[in-house]
Amino acid sequence: xxxxxxxxxxxxxxxxxxxxxxxxxxxxxxxxxxxxxxxxxxxxxxxxxxxxxxxxxxxxxxxxxxxxxxxxxxxxxxxxxxxxxxxxxxxxxxxxxxxxxxxxxxxxxxxxxxxxxxxxxxxxxxxxxxxxxxxxxxxxxxxxxxxxxxxxxxxxxxxxxxxxxxxxxxxxxxxxxxxxxxxxxxxxxxxxxxxxxxxxxxxxxxxxxxxxxxxxxxxxxxxxxxxxxxxxxxxxxxxxxxxxxxxxxxx
Numbered sequence: 331x332x333x334x335x336x337x338x339x340x341x342x343x344x345x346x347x348x349x350x351x352x353x354x355x356x357x358x359x360x361x362x363x364x365x366x367x368x369x370x371x372x373x374x375x376x377x378x379x380x381x382x383x384x385x386x387x388x389x390x391x392x393x394x395x396x397x398x399x400x401x402x403x404x405x406x407x408x409x410x411x412x413x414x415x416x417x418x419x420x421x422x423x424x425x426x427x428x429x430x431x432x433x434x435x436x437x438x439x440x441x442x443x444x445x446x447x448x449x450x451x452x453x454x455x456x457x458x459x460x461x462x463x464x465x466x467x468x469x470x471x472x473x474x475x476x477x478x479x480x481x482x483x484x485x486x487x488x489x490x491x492x493x494x495x496x497x498x499x500x501x502x503x504x505x506x507x508x509x510x511x512x513x514x515x516x517x518x519x520x521x522x523x524x525x526x527x528x529x530x531x532x533x534x535x536x537x538x539x540x541x542x543x544x545x546x547x548x549x550x551x552x553x554x555x556x557x558x559x560x561x562x563x564x565x566x567x568x569x570x571x572x573x574x575x576x577x578x579x580x581x
Contacts, residue, residue, distance in 0.1 A: 336455040346452040352416035354486040355439035364388040375483025378464035397457035400450045411448040463508045467493040497578035504577035506570045514545040518553035524577040
């Protein structure tokens with residue numbers, strides 16, 4: 331028996347993924363008009379939900395990116411993602427923000443797409459993966475004792491999900507994340523990094539993963555390995571928690 335997580339190639343996912351990242355960048359910029367700055371920059375992260383992504387509470391309504399229905403939603407308006415560009419969405423949400431926030435407009439993000447590139451099937455697949463990541467990371471975070479645990483958020487700039495543990499309430503931290511792929515690792519992957527990296531952290535044996543050394547240093551668990559397992563949640567949880575406890579272990 332194998333995982334029920336979807337299988338996809340980076341090449342087929344990329345157009346929809348890039349478009350959704352642009353939409354998430356818009357939501358992030360709008361959110362920063364409403365949400366006060368946080369010492370950890372948590373005001374830049376979007377919330378995850380089973381249907382996709384959402385801003386943190388704004389007015390107090392929030393903007394919802396429903397990746398299963400293929401819509402961007404406010405309480406009173408819907409945008410069909412197959413019929414619009416990221417630039418058009420930004421223009422309309424800028425007007426919405428101005429109306430809600432009394433003259434404050436969001437900063438323009440850097441876009442990587444210029445036309446609708448939305449495939450509903452691929453979007454729904456990605457929503458399933460993000461929901462799995464969110465549920466798994468939430469459970470890991472709730473099991474950490476001591477220190478400060480971040481909320482599980484998606485950061486639009488890299489379109490990755492993050493969970494950070496500031497163990498013992500120090501500046502030292504260990505972070506788990508999920509990326510749909512980037513310039514350094516083209517395939518979707520889970521990762522763990524530590525800052526500062528304690529002695530021996532990078533020499534740990536990774537039965538299901540490998541150490542990334544080009545561009546950045548951290549432990550990588552390929553999404554393909556997780557999909558191939560009948561125990562997807564357990565594989566991800568063990569990979570992350572083992573390294574979290576190595577990083578937090580007193581020298």
